Structure formats: C-alpha cells, structure tokens
Amino acid sequence: xxxxxxxxxxxNAGQDEVERHIQIVARTLAGKVDELILKRTNxxxxxxxxxxxxxxxxxxxxxLGGDGTVHECVNGLASLxxxxxxxxxxxxxxxxxSRSLGISQNMKQAAQSILLNHKQRVDILKVxxxxxxxxxxxxxxxxxxxxIDQNLKGTFGRLSYFISAIKTVRESKPFSFTLTTExxxxxxxxxxxxxxxxxxxxxxxxxxxxxxxxxxSVNVFILRExxxxxxxxxxQNKDLNDWDMENEAFxxxxxxxxxxxxxxxxxxxxxxxxxxxxxxxxxxxKEHLTFIVGQEHE
Numbered sequence: 001x002x003x004x005x006x007x008x009x010x011x012n013a014g015q016d017e018v019e020r021h022i023q024i025v026a027r028t029l030a031g032k033v034d035e036l037i038l039k040r041t042n043x044x045x046x047x048x049x050x051x052x053x054x055x056x057x058x059x060x061x062x063x064l065g066g067d068g069t070v071h072e073c074v075n076g077l078a079s080l081x082x083x084x085x086x087x088x089x090x091x092x093x094x095x096x097x098s099r100s101l102g103i104s105q106n107m108k109q110a111a112q113s114i115l116l117n118h119k120q121r122v123d124i125l126k127v128x129x130x131x132x133x134x135x136x137x138x139x140x141x142x143x144x145x146x147x148i149d150q151n152l153k154g155t156f157g158r159l160s161y162f163i164s165a166i167k168t169v170r171e172s173k174p175f176s177f178t179l180t181t182e183x184x185x186x187x188x189x190x191x192x193x194x195x196x197x198x199x200x201x202x203x204x205x206x207x208x209x210x211x212x213x214x215x216x217s218v219n220v221f222i223l224r225e226x227x228x229x230x231x232x233x234x235x236q237n238k239d240l241n242d243w244d245m246e247n248e249a250f251x252x253x254x255x256x257x258x259x260x261x262x263x264x265x266x267x268x269x270x271x272x273x274x275x276x277x278x279x280x281x282x283x284x285x286k287e288h289l290t291f292i293v294g295q296e297h298e
Contacts, residue, residue: 066092
C-alpha cells in the first residue's frame with residue numbers, strides 16, 4: 001500500500017460538500033497509509049504548481065475535483081521524471097475522465113477503489129505545450145463551454161452544459177480546416193472537431209469507445225453541420241455501427257499524431273477549460289501515467 005499520499009482538493013467548490021468528501025476519504029484511508037497530506041487549491045493553476053513541487057515526494061496523488069482539476073494536476077505531474085500513481089475522486093460536475101477509468105461516481109466507493117489498488121498505465125495527449133487526459137476540441141464545443149452560465153452551473157450542474165449546447169448550436173458557423181495525420185491530409189469545413197482520448201463527454205458515452213485507455217490511439221470526430229438533430233444523433237449513438245455512414249454531417253478517424261490548422265485562430269477546449277488556440281499539434285504518449293482504475297478496467 002502507499003506510505004505518503006497527497007490529497008489535492010478544489011478550494012472553489014462548495015465548502016460543505018468538500019468537507020464531507022474529505023471526511024469520507026480520510027476515514028477510508030485511515031490506518032491504510034502512513035501519511036495523508038491535504039492541499040487546498042486557491043485559484044486556477046495552483047493545483048498544477050502543487051503537483052510540480054510535491055509530486056515526486058509522494059507515492060500517490062489523490063485528486064478530489066472535476067475534470068478541470070484533473071487537467072491541472074496532470075499538467076503538474078506528466079513531465080516529472082518519476083511521477084506518482086494518480087487516483088481521481090470525482091468531485092466535479094461531469095467527472096468524465098474518471099468515468100472512462102471505470103471509477104465509481106460514489107465518493108465512498110471511489111475512495112475504496114484506492115485500497116483495491118487496481119492500476120493501469122494510461123495514454124495521455126500532448127496538445128501544443130499542455131497535457132490532456134480526456135479531450136481537446138474546437139468550434140461548437142469550445143463555444144458551448146464559454147457560454148455556460150456559471151450561476152446555472154452551480155445550481156443545475158451538468159444540465160447547464162446541455163442548456164449552453166442548445167444555445168450554441170443555433171449560433172454555430174462552419175470554419176475551414178486542414179487536418180494532417182499519418183499518411184492522410186483532409187481539407188474541409190466543420191462546426192466542431194473533437195479529439196477524444198477518453199470515452200465520455202458531459203457524462204455521455206462517446207461513439208467508438210476505446211477498449212482500453214492504453215490502446216495507442218485517439219478518436220477524432222468531425223461534425224460538419226450544426227443543428228439539434230445532428231447533435232442528438234452524435235450524442236445518442238454509442239457505436240459507430242449505429243451511425244448512418246452515408247450522413248455527410250459526420251466523419252471519424254483514429255490517430256496517434258495529428259495537426260490541425262484553421263482559416264483563422266480558434267480557441268481550444270482542453271478537458272473543459274480553454275487553453276490556447278489553433279494551429280494545434282496533438283501527440284499521444286502511450287502509457288504515460290499510472291492511474292487507479294475500476295476493477296473491470298485493470
């Protein structure tokens with residue numbers, strides 16, 4: 001088991017809920033680890049700083065928060081020579097990457113998964129200069145993220161993402177892009193490009209799930225047309241075999257490296273937060289970090 005554990009939690013989350021989650025985790029780990037260090041994040045970027053400074057001092061980093069907190073922590077850990085094992089304790093709105101790892105969304109069960117100690121080396125993306133766990137996207141997905149009403153997010157949680165998506169779809173305009181990958185170049189127009197390393201987006205399963213999180217490839221989804229009917233088909237079809245392959249509104253490919261340029265700089269959504277803009281170079285680093293996973297993902 002682990003001797004020294006660092007628990008990082010989002011200081012901007014609801015205080016009562018955070019305290020309750022910390023108590024659950026501390027009770028679960030009590031007597032099972034020699035030392036448990038609690039670190040509260042103060043603002044954006046703080047989790048990344050903590051992980052860079054303290055990551056190699058510990059055997060395990062527990063991330064209590066959502067996908068944004070996971071993203072920050074991974075960016076502090078991924079470049080370390082000897083990164084620790086990582087456990088995600090889902091305390092955010094969607095917790096998409098933890099779902100891809102098979103982690104229970106119940107906090108007690110998620111904490112207990114640490115004691116079961118099922119681990120897996122997991123693929124991570126390098127997107128320009130940042131590390132990404134779950135996805136990087138542009139177009140509709142970035143616009144929807146930026147259009148979220150933070151008051152609605154706090155009140156309605158993941159429903160706020162769908163409200164924002166509905167509003168954004170009505171306003172989306174296509175952009176021109178060039179996508180270059182292994183032996184292929186595509187020039188086209190789209191309203192959204194999504195490069196997915198994980199299997200979930202906004203708690204919804206994406207089509208063409210990875211069999212494992214270390215399969216050495218990402219799924220690239222290209223949505224050429226806006227409209228609720230098209231978006232509904234994309235969200236609801238869990239398997240590429242269910243897609244209407246004659247529907248020119250969609251395209252799909254798999255890759256381990258790709259470059260995307262656009263006719264004008266476009267902001268990039270990385271794991272639910274906006275960082276940088278196009279052009280973008282994306283490279284998969286196979287089995288780059290070790291995560292606690294659900295038993296079926298071992």
